[in-house]
Amino acid sequence: MKKMNMTLTGLFAAAILLFSSCKKDDADVAIDKTNDGTFKVFTEGNITTVQNLIADTIIGLTPVGQPYGANKFSFFSIENNALVPSSDSATNKWDIAFRGTTIITNAGTSGPGLGGAFVLIGTFDATASVPADSTFYTDTAPLYAIRTGSGKGWYNYDGATNLVTALPGRVIMIRTATGKYAKLEIINYYKKGITPAATAPDNDKLSLQRYYGFRYTFQPNGSKTF
Amino acid sequence: MKKLIIIGCCCLPVLRITAQLKPFKDSLFSKELSEVVVTATRNERKLGNVAVPVSIISQKNIQQAGSLRLKDILQEQPGLFLTSGFGVGVQMQGLNPDYTLILVDGEPLTGRTSGVLDLNRVTTGNIKKIEIVKGPSSSLYGSEALAGVINIITDKSYDKKLNLSARYGTYNSLDANITAAGRIGKAGFSAFLNQYNTDGYSIRPYSVERSKLPVNRTTPHLNINYPFSNKTSLNLSLRYNYEHIKNELAVSNNGQVTYSYGREINKDLNITPTLTHIFSSKFKTQLRLYANRFEGSQKLSTSVGQGYDDYFLQRFYRAENQTDYSLSKRLSFVGGIGYIKEFVNSTRYDSKDSRKENEVSYGFIQAEWQALKNLTFIGGFRYDDNKLYASAFSPKIAGKLTVNNRLSFQASYGRGFKAPDFRQLYLNFTNTSAGSYSVFGALEAQRIIQLMDNAGLIRQFEADYSRLQALKPEYSNGFNAGFTFFPTRKLQWQVNVFRNDIKDLIEARLVATRQDNTQIFSYVNIQRAFTQGIETNIRYVITNSFILNAGYQYLQTADKDELNRLKEGNYYYTRDENNFSVLLKKKDYLGLPNRSPHMATCKLSYEPASQKWFANIRAAYRSKWVVFDKDGNGIYNKQDEFAEGFVQLGSSIGSSLPYGFRIQAGADNILNHVDVNNLPNAPGRTYFITIGYSFINNKSTKNKN
Numbered sequence: 001m002k003k004m005n006m007t008l009t010g011l012f013a014a015a016i017l018l019f020s021s022c023k024k025d026d027a028d029v030a031i032d033k034t035n036d037g038t039f040k041v042f043t044e045g046n047i048t049t050v051q052n053l054i055a056d057t058i059i060g061l062t063p064v065g066q067p068y069g070a071n072k073f074s075f076f077s078i079e080n081n082a083l084v085p086s087s088d089s090a091t092n093k094w095d096i097a098f099r100g101t102t103i104i105t106n107a108g109t110s111g112p113g114l115g116g117a118f119v120l121i122g123t124f125d126a127t128a129s130v131p132a133d134s135t136f137y138t139d140t141a142p143l144y145a146i147r148t149g150s151g152k153g154w155y156n157y158d159g160a161t162n163l164v165t166a167l168p169g170r171v172i173m174i175r176t177a178t179g180k181y182a183k184l185e186i187i188n189y190y191k192k193g194i195t196p197a198a199t200a201p202d203n204d205k206l207s208l209q210r211y212y213g214f215r216y217t218f219q220p221n222g223s224k225t226f
Numbered sequence: 227m228k229k230l231i232i233i234g235c236c237c238l239p240v241l242r243i244t245a246q247l248k249p250f251k252d253s254l255f256s257k258e259l260s261e262v263v264v265t266a267t268r269n270e271r272k273l274g275n276v277a278v279p280v281s282i283i284s285q286k287n288i289q290q291a292g293s294l295r296l297k298d299i300l301q302e303q304p305g306l307f308l309t310s311g312f313g314v315g316v317q318m319q320g321l322n323p324d325y326t327l328i329l330v331d332g333e334p335l336t337g338r339t340s341g342v343l344d345l346n347r348v349t350t351g352n353i354k355k356i357e358i359v360k361g362p363s364s365s366l367y368g369s370e371a372l373a374g375v376i377n378i379i380t381d382k383s384y385d386k387k388l389n390l391s392a393r394y395g396t397y398n399s400l401d402a403n404i405t406a407a408g409r410i411g412k413a414g415f416s417a418f419l420n421q422y423n424t425d426g427y428s429i430r431p432y433s434v435e436r437s438k439l440p441v442n443r444t445t446p447h448l449n450i451n452y453p454f455s456n457k458t459s460l461n462l463s464l465r466y467n468y469e470h471i472k473n474e475l476a477v478s479n480n481g482q483v484t485y486s487y488g489r490e491i492n493k494d495l496n497i498t499p500t501l502t503h504i505f506s507s508k509f510k511t512q513l514r515l516y517a518n519r520f521e522g523s524q525k526l527s528t529s530v531g532q533g534y535d536d537y538f539l540q541r542f543y544r545a546e547n548q549t550d551y552s553l554s555k556r557l558s559f560v561g562g563i564g565y566i567k568e569f570v571n572s573t574r575y576d577s578k579d580s581r582k583e584n585e586v587s588y589g590f591i592q593a594e595w596q597a598l599k600n601l602t603f604i605g606g607f608r609y610d611d612n613k614l615y616a617s618a619f620s621p622k623i624a625g626k627l628t629v630n631n632r633l634s635f636q637a638s639y640g641r642g643f644k645a646p647d648f649r650q651l652y653l654n655f656t657n658t659s660a661g662s663y664s665v666f667g668a669l670e671a672q673r674i675i676q677l678m679d680n681a682g683l684i685r686q687f688e689a690d691y692s693r694l695q696a697l698k699p700e701y702s703n704g705f706n707a708g709f710t711f712f713p714t715r716k717l718q719w720q721v722n723v724f725r726n727d728i729k730d731l732i733e734a735r736l737v738a739t740r741q742d743n744t745q746i747f748s749y750v751n752i753q754r755a756f757t758q759g760i761e762t763n764i765r766y767v768i769t770n771s772f773i774l775n776a777g778y779q780y781l782q783t784a785d786k787d788e789l790n791r792l793k794e795g796n797y798y799y800t801r802d803e804n805n806f807s808v809l810l811k812k813k814d815y816l817g818l819p820n821r822s823p824h825m826a827t828c829k830l831s832y833e834p835a836s837q838k839w840f841a842n843i844r845a846a847y848r849s850k851w852v853v854f855d856k857d858g859n860g861i862y863n864k865q866d867e868f869a870e871g872f873v874q875l876g877s878s879i880g881s882s883l884p885y886g887f888r889i890q891a892g893a894d895n896i897l898n899h900v901d902v903n904n905l906p907n908a909p910g911r912t913y914f915i916t917i918g919y920s921f922i923n924n925k926s927t928k929n930k931n
Contacts, residue, residue, distance in 0.1 A: 123799065123807045149743075156858035165858030168807040169799025187805045198854035198867050199903035213805070 108138035113177025304777025313344025320757030337520030362642025372642030384414025395914030
């Protein structure tokens, strides 16, 4: 009996070990990547993905029908993979900030940091380093390092459908507030990462926009290769 | 292109076999092939002898299909697709509505908006037949005849008759026609009146907005013919079209409703006197004068005070002489000279008081040479000298080889052109609201931008500023080649392969930026594109009463500059299923938007030998087409947004009744395919019933009506 108990205890112990080890594996692998419309940050290997970063969503329309928000940037730290409160906007704690289609970096007229950016044509995966002959621009409002305006920087605006599309084949090269480098790709501008159909009602197009989805690779050692 | 070559190669062995085939003693189709057409050569030729792709839609076809407006019958023709936006336009061989010339009795209709001539404006009530010529015909018709020509030939028979018909259908649509003809002394006259009213409809449920707006249209047409002698005759045609369109909208925005009230009125008046003199059976001359006045006004007022008032007046005057001369049985000529004066006043340019004008002088000549008994060549050219833009030279050559009454081959080359329109020359438009921008016509842009620059308003000239110059016409080199073959006495098979190479397409480009960052656009000659494909039609006489017609078109299009950049690589990107950027593959490129690669039509008709009644069922298929650059890469590819493909099914049945009456009923869009966004002009299923009455009920009018 005692022996049996021992065996059972052993089995239990083995089972617990087994289960616990399973649990540990799950925690490593099963990142919840489903885009449910909430703000989420997760890292796989050296790529961090951000979903639904809210960037000054529309709160009303002007009398001539122009949408407007609260005119506030959402600040984000690429080094820490997290949002930064706007009370820290005058510090080196943030690297990149979003307001509507405007993206700023922490330098020049935008902040006290060593930041900067430029837009590279190519794919995210094929961009292995910051090209040697490249120049990082800093913000001199109203002209930003990442140009605003349809087709100039990272997006295209279609006047007929009122849709903002993240241009494919654009990699935003970023210098962080502390002078390190990252490559970033905007994936989508709409909630849940789904651009409304061209034929969707205007209300949907307005209420679902300004939810950034993007991914980036940060090089913490200060070198220009990823 | 590869696909076309493959199709071509497949045809070769077929041809080798058929070349040995013995001719038929008589053909079931000889009647159709001996029908006279005028549009392809500008003189009367038998359909079977014409070297370019021509099709005829007869009055009987139009009536049996229950068509009311020109758009109804054109949407059932193979290779034609109707576009929406600024009315209903027609896309031919993959080219936009701007590039198809639409004629009524050989004279052009005017009053295009953004290049589109609304096919709803034309009633089918007095059409004798419609001739459709595909491929460039600018060598005879000048500007716009780049994709082809649709010539609406009205009924001008002067045999005594009085016909009435009325049709009532879904959405309270009423169409009534009166036709009267007769002779007073030597003079013949025919008079026609059409009245069309509809309440319109909304395919958005519970909406005051009408997808198709309530319309009233009135079209009187009077034709008088007076023969001075059996050699000289005078013809006078007077045609008027009045159109009144209501547009009432309610737009709700954050609970606030804005009502708007719009009215559109279009008036179109045409007067065409024609003097014909026949010197001999070999020598004939004709003087045609044409005066056309199109006046369109659109007014919109809204409950919040904003609105617009758009006015457009186009006057088009033309004098033309055409002379036909036969040197011998084998060699004949057609030649002509003409002069066009055109005026436009519009609020779209600056004000309705400022008159824009253009003058065109032109001449054309065409020779037809029967080199061998079964081999005919046609060659010719036209030269248009324009006051406002570069002149245009349009040559054409065509040949037809008739092996026997079962097989013939034809090939043609033509250069077509489209002159810049007044909008592209004179537009002066500034949008002050959303993302404010300006568009200036090519003739105005440099002057206005220089003035602004002198005032220090311009931040920078963009790269395309240097392209601003006198606009050139848009050109197309069109090739068509094909055959007509009768595998059996009951089956006709036609194939036509086409390619249109278009250059100097006029496009609006960013030319300068103002200090306040607003953008200035103007028109420049830029784009190069092509459309190519194959069209095939069969006509099968199943029994003497049952006839099947079927047509299919395969179409490929491309912007040549986009295609070159794609071939060079590393230029266009798209997104994969994870929304990550990837390079765009060439095989995913789709070319020009709003074009279906596959289109098909099919019609089965039944009519007993007695011709007492008839029935038909008609289908038109269009495969899905790309409508929106969803991935934002600037070109159209398989990853973009599409409109759903569809089949439109219609059916009609009719019978002649005693005492000169006839009755017809039918249904259109039986499958009820609706697409609010991409097919706003196509209602759901509709029904109609028509009653006609002929006071003079002799045999010839019974068949026609």
